[in-house]
Amino acid sequence: xxxxxxxTGARAGLRSALTPTAxxxxxxxxxxxxxxxxxxxxxxxxxxxxxxxSLPPFAEALALxxxxxxxxxxxxxxxxxxxxxxxxxxxxDEDAKRxxxxxxxxxxxxYMRDADGRYLLVNSRFEQLFGVKREEIVGMTDFxxxxxxxxxxxxxxxxxxxxxxxxxxxxxxAPQSDGPHTYITVKYPITDxxxxxxxxxxxxxxxxxxxxxxxEARSLNTGLETRVRERTAELEASTRELDAxxxxxxxxxxxxxxxxxxxxxxxxxxxxxxLDPTGRDYLGRVxxxxxxxxxLIDDLLTLSRATRAELSWRPVDLTAIAQRILTDLRxxxxxxxxxxxxIVEDGLRATGDPALLELVLQNLISNAWKFTAKQDKAxxxxxxxxxxxxxxxxFVRDSGAGFDMRYADKLFVPFQRLHSNEDFAGSGIGLxxxxxxxxxxxxxxxxxxxxxxxxxxxxxLPERPPGSAEGGPR
Amino acid sequence: xxxxxxxxAEDNPDDVLLTRRAFSKNGFDNPIIAVPDGEACLDxxxxxxxxxxxxxxxxxxxxxxxxxxxxxxxRLRADPRTRTVPVxxxxxxxxxxxxxxxxxxxxxxxxxKPVSFTTFVAVVRTLATYWLRVNEPRPHTGxxx
Numbered sequence: 001x002x003x004x005x006x007x008t009g010a011r012a013g014l015r016s017a018l019t020p021t022a023x024x025x026x027x028x029x030x031x032x033x034x035x036x037x038x039x040x041x042x043x044x045x046x047x048x049x050x051x052x053x054s055l056p057p058f059a060e061a062l063a064l065x066x067x068x069x070x071x072x073x074x075x076x077x078x079x080x081x082x083x084x085x086x087x088x089x090x091x092x093d094e095d096a097k098r099x100x101x102x103x104x105x106x107x108x109x110x111y112m113r114d115a116d117g118r119y120l121l122v123n124s125r126f127e128q129l130f131g132v133k134r135e136e137i138v139g140m141t142d143f144x145x146x147x148x149x150x151x152x153x154x155x156x157x158x159x160x161x162x163x164x165x166x167x168x169x170x171x172x173x174a175p176q177s178d179g180p181h182t183y184i185t186v187k188y189p190i191t192d193x194x195x196x197x198x199x200x201x202x203x204x205x206x207x208x209x210x211x212x213x214x215x216e217a218r219s220l221n222t223g224l225e226t227r228v229r230e231r232t233a234e235l236e237a238s239t240r241e242l243d244a245x246x247x248x249x250x251x252x253x254x255x256x257x258x259x260x261x262x263x264x265x266x267x268x269x270x271x272x273x274x275l276d277p278t279g280r281d282y283l284g285r286v287x288x289x290x291x292x293x294x295x296l297i298d299d300l301l302t303l304s305r306a307t308r309a310e311l312s313w314r315p316v317d318l319t320a321i322a323q324r325i326l327t328d329l330r331x332x333x334x335x336x337x338x339x340x341x342x343i344v345e346d347g348l349r350a351t352g353d354p355a356l357l358e359l360v361l362q363n364l365i366s367n368a369w370k371f372t373a374k375q376d377k378a379x380x381x382x383x384x385x386x387x388x389x390x391x392x393x394x395f396v397r398d399s400g401a402g403f404d405m406r407y408a409d410k411l412f413v414p415f416q417r418l419h420s421n422e423d424f425a426g427s428g429i430g431l432x433x434x435x436x437x438x439x440x441x442x443x444x445x446x447x448x449x450x451x452x453x454x455x456x457x458x459x460x461l462p463e464r465p466p467g468s469a470e471g472g473p474r
Numbered sequence: 475x476x477x478x479x480x481x482x483a484e485d486n487p488d489d490v491l492l493t494r495r496a497f498s499k500n501g502f503d504n505p506i507i508a509v510p511d512g513e514a515c516l517d518x519x520x521x522x523x524x525x526x527x528x529x530x531x532x533x534x535x536x537x538x539x540x541x542x543x544x545x546x547x548x549r550l551r552a553d554p555r556t557r558t559v560p561v562x563x564x565x566x567x568x569x570x571x572x573x574x575x576x577x578x579x580x581x582x583x584x585x586x587k588p589v590s591f592t593t594f595v596a597v598v599r600t601l602a603t604y605w606l607r608v609n610e611p612r613p614h615t616g617x618x619x
Contacts, residue, residue: 254587256488258488261591262492263591265590287590293589294589
């Protein structure tokens with residue numbers, strides 16, 4: 001007789017659906033889904049290098065719970081459908097075997113305990129790891145298998161799952177023959193038709209390796225932080241050393257130089273008559289060399305100051321500074337009346353360290369002055385230009401000796417000179433100072449030139465201090 | 475013209491000789507009393523017993539043995555007997571912190587010793603002309619000012 005789908009039949013079907021076989025079906029579905037979810041998550045975590053064990057948000061646990069319940073429902077429904085068929089009934093045992101095979105082949109540890117914590121079912125992974133046979137374990141609790149504190153921990157999570165009514169996720173540690181292993185465990189209650197949670201199913205995935213990798217990553221990070229701290233301290237120490245060095249150079253190196261220069265000059269003055277012209281020439285060279293060395297020391301100290309001085313960010317009127325520098329240069333020139341075209345554009349404003357930016361213009365304009373000295377009508381132009389990328393660049397252009405662009409990369413390197421000392425005197429440090437200062441402001445500088453057709457030095461300064469860590473105007 | 479002595483606190487004998495020479499070259503015949511360290515400088519100006527010297531000018535190096543130049547300056551300004559004695563820091567250092575500290579402690583001038591002797595002679599001429607000829611010397615009342 002055909003049974004009409006009705007309440008009695010349905011109830012009977014549901015009851016049948018809740019046989020251990022059906023539960024196994026449900027478990028397998030859930031296991032597969034959870035295995036997949038965990039695998040994906042582990043993969044994502046590893047590839048994103050995020051903390052590997054940051055538990056998924058509670059929403060995910062809820063979703064997992066929903067999946068479990070849906071899976072159980074689906075299992076029940078499919079079971080009901082199957083039960084209608086005679087053949088299915090015959091193959092039910094076959095089914096159970098097959099499904100057991102599936103959970104036995106999972107790399108996760110899978111188990112079912114009743115509400116009182118007594119084992120109903122474990123997979124073979126469980127058997128292998130904890131040395132208990134499936135047949136023996138039924139009726140045992142965790143307290144029979146694990147040390148009390150471990151068992152208590154497991155039990156607490158079981159109770160949490162029962163209380164929540166849905167899937168929960170927890171990190172659990174189980175002792176194994178090779179030491180403690182860490183598991184990420186999903187537990188969810190299993191409900192009978194009356195809605196009573198009568199069992200808990202648990203799926204535990206071994207994350208010991210992930211955990212170790214995470215620990216390594218963490219210690220690597222900590223190590224890195226420590227190293228950064230150490231290097232910063234070293235850097236600060238070496239800056240202090242440089243400071244002390246520059247200080248002692250400024251005091252100590254010039255003193256003997258002063259004696260060499262002073263007594264050579266006195267020798268020339270007091271005893272010059274007793275020397276022949278060659279002797280006087282030699283002494284003159286000694287004096288000239290001391291003055292070159294003195295300039296060199298001054299420039300080195302300026303370079304060191306430009307390197308270590310703390311930047312104070314303020315608005316700087318480059319126009320006013322450039323005009324002042326040109327006036328001074330004109331006054332100090334051996335030929336103050338030589339015809340020159342000097343252009344300083346109005347309104348050249350920047351933000352930066354006033355003293356250091358003055359040093360930049362001082363060096364660039366002095367250079368322009370020096371390299372145009374042999375010209376009949378020299379041009380020096382200080383101005384600003386908008387670059388194609390929208391940045392405002394300042395420039396110092398001259399009509400002087402210029403340089404070969406092949407050596408442009410040497411311009412800002414200390415002691416690299418593109419002209420002989422005989423043609424144009426210099427220490428080779430001026431542009432290094434300029435480059436250092438622009439760099440320290442987070443700006444950039446470059447130059448274009450042609451031999452005998454002048455040069456232009458351009459620089460761009462950021463509108464505000466780079467990086468908020470550097471702080472605003474102090 | 476102020477013909478009181480000049481107290482030169484300078485530990486480098488070369489510099490002492492060059493300074494003496496620069497003064498005489500410029501026609502200033504004031505006696506130059508050289509002290510080789512900060513302690514000797516304080517002993518001369520603020521003796522524990524015996525008479526102090528009353529220089530027209532103290533030329534003070536910063537880098538001095540025993541008691542540094544800035545410390546000397548601090549102690550001179552802290553004592554009523556030497557609070558107003560003209561002190562010119564004459565040093566090699568152009569370090570901003572030295573210049574600032576020198577002024578903060580009450581130096582009357584801060585002068586850098588140039589390497590070139592010719593320039594140094596010119597610097598000494600300017601200094602001596604101002605402090606020994608142009609400037610009205612502080613009166614010696616014997617009492618604390």
